[in-house]
Amino acid sequence: MIRVAAVGDIHMGPDTRGVLRPAFDTLPDCADVLLLAGDLTRHGTTDEARVVADEIRGLGVPVVAVLGNHDHHDDRQDEVSGLLRDAGAHVLEGEATVLSVGDARVGVAGTKGFGGGFVGASAGEFGEPVMKEFVRVSRRCADGLRTALERLAEEDCDVRIALTHYSPVPETLAGEPPEIYPFLGSYLLAEAIDTAGADLAVHGHAHAGSEHGMTTGGVKVRNVAQPVIGRAFHVYHLPLRERVGADAGTPAG
Amino acid sequence: MNTHDAGPAGGAPPAGPEYRVAHLQDRLASGELGELGVHAEVRGGAVLVTGTVPSARCRDEVLAVVREELGGLDVHTDVVVSESSSPDHAEELS
Numbered sequence: 001m002i003r004v005a006a007v008g009d010i011h012m013g014p015d016t017r018g019v020l021r022p023a024f025d026t027l028p029d030c031a032d033v034l035l036l037a038g039d040l041t042r043h044g045t046t047d048e049a050r051v052v053a054d055e056i057r058g059l060g061v062p063v064v065a066v067l068g069n070h071d072h073h074d075d076r077q078d079e080v081s082g083l084l085r086d087a088g089a090h091v092l093e094g095e096a097t098v099l100s101v102g103d104a105r106v107g108v109a110g111t112k113g114f115g116g117g118f119v120g121a122s123a124g125e126f127g128e129p130v131m132k133e134f135v136r137v138s139r140r141c142a143d144g145l146r147t148a149l150e151r152l153a154e155e156d157c158d159v160r161i162a163l164t165h166y167s168p169v170p171e172t173l174a175g176e177p178p179e180i181y182p183f184l185g186s187y188l189l190a191e192a193i194d195t196a197g198a199d200l201a202v203h204g205h206a207h208a209g210s211e212h213g214m215t216t217g218g219v220k221v222r223n224v225a226q227p228v229i230g231r232a233f234h235v236y237h238l239p240l241r242e243r244v245g246a247d248a249g250t251p252a253g
Numbered sequence: 254m255n256t257h258d259a260g261p262a263g264g265a266p267p268a269g270p271e272y273r274v275a276h277l278q279d280r281l282a283s284g285e286l287g288e289l290g291v292h293a294e295v296r297g298g299a300v301l302v303t304g305t306v307p308s309a310r311c312r313d314e315v316l317a318v319v320r321e322e323l324g325g326l327d328v329h330t331d332v333v334v335s336e337s338s339s340p341d342h343a344e345e346l347s
Contacts, residue, residue: 003343009290010335011307019308023339030343042307043287073287177292200346207290207305220346227290227305230336235343 001240002106002159003030005061007233008037008204009225011070012051020055023232028060031235032101036089037204037224038068038112038165041080049080053087062099063089066110068165068205092163094144096152104240106159107152109196111145113166113189113203114138117182141166142188149196158240162193162201162219171213172223173206190215199238270295270326277322281315291315291332299327307335 005027010020027034034056041048049071056063071080081091090097092110099106116123116138125135145162152160167173167185176184184206193201194217201215204225211228213221224234274293281288288311291304302319306312312332319328 011290013307015308015310019337023337026339030339042311070287070289208292208303226307226335226337229340231340232337234340237343237345239347 002101002104002238003032004035004161004200004202004236004238005031005033005233006035006037006202006222006224006236007226007229007231008068008165008202009039009207009227010036010052011039011042011226012055013042013048014051017051017054020232024055024059027233031061031233033099033106033108034059034061034063034233035108035161035163035202035224036063036065037163037202038066039070039204039225040065040068040084041071044071044074044076044080046074046076046079046083049076049083053083053089056084056089057087059088063087064097064099064108064110064163065089065091066093066163066165067091067112069112072112092148094141094148096148098152098155098157104158105156106161107149107155107157108161108163109145109148109152109198110163111141111148111189113141113145113164113168114186115166115183116186116188118170118185118187121182122187123182138186138188142186142192145189146192146196149193149198153197159200159238160198161238162189162198164189164201164203165205167203167206167209167213167221167223168193168201169213169215169221172203172209172211172221174210175208176206184209190217190221193217193219199241200236270300270323273323273326274300277319280318280322284318286311286314286318288315293319293323299329302328302330302332304332305335306332309334
């Protein structure tokens with residue numbers, strides 16, 4: 001079993017410095033990894049990112065993060081990522097990382113993702129340049145997630161997790177006004193997850209949404225936006241898949 | 254009588270609660286607050302403002318903007334601060 005702690009939308013700034021640390025200090029007792037599902041800052045400033053970095057530095061469990069739209073607001077997303085990496089976090093955008101938890105290998109693939117909507121009510125790559133670019137950005141994020149998950153499949157991971165900020169499914173948006181769903185997620189993320197395969201998908205972004213959902217392909221989805229879970233983080237116990245084949249578990253290459 | 258075009262050209266814009274609520278959301282999102290997690294809607298004759306924010310200071314700032322933008326309207330607010338305690342249980346995924 002792998003114990004996955006996750007939270008998104010912590011929206012930290014100087015006025016919330018240290019607020020989450022007492023809860024985060026309990027992580028080694030209850031979790032093997034902490035996932036941060038974006039919107040870690042309020043405006044994406046380096047001052048706010050330093051607060052987040054201090055909050056996660058030296059936690060005793062590995063930290064894997066994606067950025068959210070708020071973390072892009074000040075146009076310093078690379079600096080924000082750099083500060084989080086300096087604090088020890090793996091920050092993913094169309095990338096994957098493999099963590100060793102005991103004898104198990106835990107793969108996390110991540111992207112911020114983007115909007116566009118869901119099947120039957122989604123934006124198309126048509127018309128004005130800005131509209132086409134909107135959809136292309138969403139497609140690029142989803143392609144990056146799919147490629148990263150496929151890479152994890154080749155790396156003999158026992159568990160694969162898709163980490164995004166935007167939602168892959170509409171179920172976890174329940175509670176938000178339906179009119180804004182196209183700004184909260186995209187079916188392209190779910191299609192990437194179902195195509196490449198994953199054991200769990202975790203996202204944030206939808207503060208008024210719901211925690212539980214599932215992709216069409218049966219992958220469990222959890223919205224871990226802090227206002228949704230009402231805690232500093234939630235913990236999910238993921239069973240390890242049984243390895244099949246006599247030589248399963250032998251590292252490739 | 255329809256007063257749609259009764260006002261002088263260049264006069265004050267219409268100030269129905271729907272537009273004022275929309276302007277409130279715009280100001281919360283694009284201003285210094287950067288607050289997208291607060292929702293305001295016209296319900297009956299009043300405006301209901303709900304959401305979860307990261308700190309008490311942030312809530313005070315949001316409520317100050319609400320008072321400025323929706324002055325004179327009947328407003329009900331339910332803006333809470335994020336809970337930052339550890340969870341007391343884990344979810345077992347099958």
